[in-house]
Amino acid sequence: MKEKTNCEYCSNYIYDEEYNCYGCDIYLDEDEMGKFLRNTYDNCPHFKFNDEYKIVRKQM
Template sequence: MKSNCDTCLYFSYDEVYDEYYCQVNLDEDEMERFLRDENSECPYYRLENEYKTVQKQI
C-alpha cells in the first residue's frame, strides 16, 4: 500500500519485537479483501491528530 503509515492512528511500535505494526483488527474475509485490493491507498488509514485529542481534554 502506498499510504503513509507513519502518520496513521493504527501504526504502533512493539518494543518486544522492536518493530512497527498495524493494529487494524481484520477478520479472515476482510484481510483477503485488503490484500487483494488494487487501490493505491489503505482503506483503513486514519490520520493521527494529537491536537484534536488535546482539544477534547480541555
C-alpha cells in the first residue's frame, strides 16, 4: 500500500494573499491539477516535507 501525501505538510503548499487561500506553488499539468482540486493527489512527486525547525536543529 502506497503512502498518501498530505499537501498541508508540503513546503510547496503556500498561502496566496491575492486569492486568500492555500495552493500548490509547483506548476501542475491538467491531470495533476484535477487530482489536486479533488483532493485525490496521492504520492505527489513534488512533495517536500515542510520542516520549519530544520535550520534551528542544525544551529544547536
